Amino acid sequence: MSSAEIATLPESEGFRIRWGDLAPFIALGVIILLGTMINSNFMSANNMLNVITRSAFIAIIGVGATFVIATGGLDLSIGSMLAFVVGIMIMAMNALAPSLGPWAIPVGALVALVVGSLCGLMNGLIVTVGRIEPFIVTLGTMGIFRALITYMTDGGSLSIDRSLRAAYRPLYFGDFLGVPYPVIITLVIALLGAFILYRTKYGRRVTAVGSNADVARFSGVHVGGVRTMAFVIQGFCVAVAAICYVPRLGAATPTTGQLWELQVITAVVIGGTLLRGGKAHIWGTVAGALILEVIANVMVLSDMVSEYLVAAVQGAIIIIAMLAHRFTSSR
Amino acid sequence: MSLAAPDTAPGRTAPAPVLRAESLSKAYGPITVLSDVTLDIRPGEVHAIIGENGAGKSTLMRLLSGHAEPTGGAMAMAGAPVAFTNAVQAEDAGIVLVHQEILLAPDLTVAQNLFLGRELSRLFAVDDRRMNRRTAEVLAQVGASARPWTIVGDLPLAQRQLVQIARALLDDRKVIILDEPTAMLAHDEVDALLDIVRNLRAQGVAVLYISHRLEEVEALADRVTVLRDGKMIGTWPAADLDQRQMAELMVGRELSMLYPPKREPATAEPALTVEDLTVDHGRITGSFSVRPGEVLGIGGMIGAGRTELIEGLMGLRPSQAGAIRVNGTAVAKPGVGALMAAGVVYLTEDRKGKGLLLNEGLGPNLILQAMDMINPRLRLDRKKEAAVVRSAVEDYDIRVRSLSIEAGQLSGGNQQKLLLAKVMQADPSVVIIDEPTRGIDIGNKSQIYRFIDGLVRAGKACVVISSELPELVGLSDRVLVMRGGRFVAELTGGDITEQNVVYAAASSGKDTEGRKRA
């Protein structure tokens, strides 16, 4: 809340710290503190940059997922959709490379954005026009996208043209004034998402629809349109993540993005967005993505946990973080 | 006002109380919500508790039924002191509270609901036969037509209410507390329920009856206890009070007029004309029009199709219309957005489920409907939103502790005013209000009536759907009565009486010709 608004609302409770909203950031702080104690290399600039850069994919997709979940929807297809978009983008770039040279990269990226948005539109229309539960719809499209990428790669891998690799590589590994590009892109996407969600009429309608679709309908809000748009935003965010993903390994495989949907949904929920919709925290989602990545990093850096039990400790930490959240927000 | 002395003095020849509360008090921290209530409840009496919202009725009920523990005072049953720490103890002692809300599992059968948590069993298996038999007995006792094996979700609301009462009767009870049992019921169903209560009284059960509907209290109660602002005002024999006196005791001042005076007959061209509106694939059809400066009342039983007709008009359920004209301009097809743009808004009867975002603050609720009008740009204007909140709170007298309160934390009356303020943001010329005062206290009620009167006097047209007959009669300049999905009668002027409305709503309609006009 800005100071101007506090002035215009003298009776309001004004700047009151909501512990529930801060919980994901506190949890992130605690885990970072833990990591620092466990291994001195944890706080090294290199390690920090690696971890933050790696979390970009989940964070960017998470911004879109925050919209879908805020409207009361759910998108399980995002991991497969990412792989599919990556595949299409690589094929487009490879096809364009001989004629366009390095310009194939921006054109391919544009293709990715269009394809991603269309994938989201498809999900959204099936959900709203077909009136089918988003869980089932996206479970179906998850299979479709996964099968398509497997088909496109023949079960192997689909690599980007060597001539483009060098020009494209810096988008993941390069930096601007020391800040890696994926981090900058994440910030831009999160800022855009926060602006749309908190400062536009569309965003207001997103939370209204998620909070109570009947109320929205009775108030003349086009509920189907709002929901469909959220899926399109999700598709767009997946495409942005795909654009950052390709320069890292330069290839798509049938396992690309596998189970990312679960990581993304976990990040969104850790971030304080309600799974049943109505309450959305863009920055919480970003924090959630960082938490997941930092936990994984700390697990590797510590020698305390057997490699067989790493997943169990990760799961336990996530549950503890959610319990802490519940505890702080209920009082 | 001249009233008989309160009937609190002991020594009168009355049966010994089955339950007695002595100086009962309840405080949450420093806030006292109920103080010093002393009350006798006698077997075989209907004892009404009346008071405005926030007067402490619910708190008293919760204390008596063990849902909350008193912070002061004592209770005694048949002379022996008792103290309940939870509802189960109270039920074991023979006191049960029937909640206002329907608290039944919709996917279970009636019998399964009745015995939920206390299933009868034989060896290790539940004994459905015995439970169904016992359920049938209790259902017969309350006059419910539901069968024990009916799925509760398939029952109409009124039957569910009866099932809930039946559940309370499963074991022998000494005291039954009914909290607003008729809030969800239509007129004839209310009558059936009142008979059930009388029947219980005849069996020697003490019934504690809480209701906003003073006519029910007048018709039913033996004694009336009035609470105001958490304090006990007194207990009177019901015969000594009429409805106006009860209302005055509740609000603590004389109610000059609950309903505003009627207006001159409106003559202007209709603001809204609806022709051959067909809803739910022909189950409900109707034509009507309303003029500026007029309140058009729509009466009828619950289930007659009144709400459905209006929801069809707003495009909220499948519908077709022959023609819709607003201030002379045709509206192509039903729809909330199209009609709002033309100047027609609708307040739903279900303010919690369909009217307000309970987890959101005042601003998001107020601007949700008319967002494009308040805020033509893509970006939200937060200053404007804050201004809308401030003026709405002032203009509609929404009482809030803080402007950042969530809608769900408001009282029913204030929620209704917030909902009214919300639809008024669209600056409509026609306002359609479904059940304008359901479940809200008398002070807020009269305020809402004055708002409606003010709107109409300012040249707007208003349509009111109401199941409360006094309200329909007191508010309307003209009444259309619906039965079985059709309008069956139109009443004007002196013909607008409760009897005529009930007659048209319930009779076969063959001899309503005299009152029916084109």
Add this chain to the structure above:
Amino acid sequence: MELRTKGAALLSAAAIAGALTGAAAQAQDKDFTIAVSIPAATHGWTGGVVYHAQEAEKQLEAAYPNIDVIVSTASSATAQVASLEDLSATNELDALVILPFTSEELTGPVEQVASNGTFITVVDRGLSDPSIQDLYVAGDNIAVGANTAKWLVEKLGGTGEIVVLRGIPTVIDDERIKGFQDVIDQSDIKILDIQYANWNQDEAFTLMQDYLGKYPNIDAVWANDDDMLLGVIEAVDQAGREDVQYMLGGNGMKQVIEMVKAGDERTPISTPYPPSMIASAMYMTAAQFAGQAPMRGSFKLDAPLITPENADQFYFPDSPF
């Protein structure tokens, strides 16, 4: 109720299949059906299996007009069981070539098929009861680990510090790691760390980043799989770490064999665990019928090192793997 009908249907199907087998015995040199049941292409290696199975199908059917090959893929163990039931119910099978998803779950269903007199060839993952199979063709996972380790011990001169990436917790992974560790343990080489990366490029990339952050000196990395190796190489390149002398994988993936052929300094070798073993098994099975050559027993494919000199033998430019 439903179960019982299903059981009855199975029984009758088995009876029919039995009758048909009898009939087929008389017309033996006319028509043979070989069913091939393999996992669907869900990652690189199985993608290769599918590719080689389909290639072999084409070649076999072209070479032997009297042999019909049916390739069926399944995405899980249960799906494979179901596809086995379908195959044996709708076809009269002379032979079944199967790469089982898991040993335990598939043993029973394969035994059922075998009881009809069908010739059984098992590939890669063995069944719990080896007596069911007529022919067994498999790569040697222990040798994959051991041969890589021997080469590494020699190149590092018996000392050094290395990190290892594991795949998905399975018998294959366990055997490779065991073969590798047993050899390394006899040298002075220290395994600094060993963690799962699920045979996934992305996870291998992040795990390697973390390894590099954790350990200031790493002499060599063994990724146990070429898919993961690609992620590892990317992470090491990004960190610009000169201390990493060798990065090794396994499986003989196309891209890695290209690197070996080009004489890459950090990845001079790979170890084959070729998905083409499915093709070998199919040829051997077909020979049983077409060539009248008895083909029974166990065949374990060796895991010789792939070096720049012999890399051409392991290079299939058209294979996706």
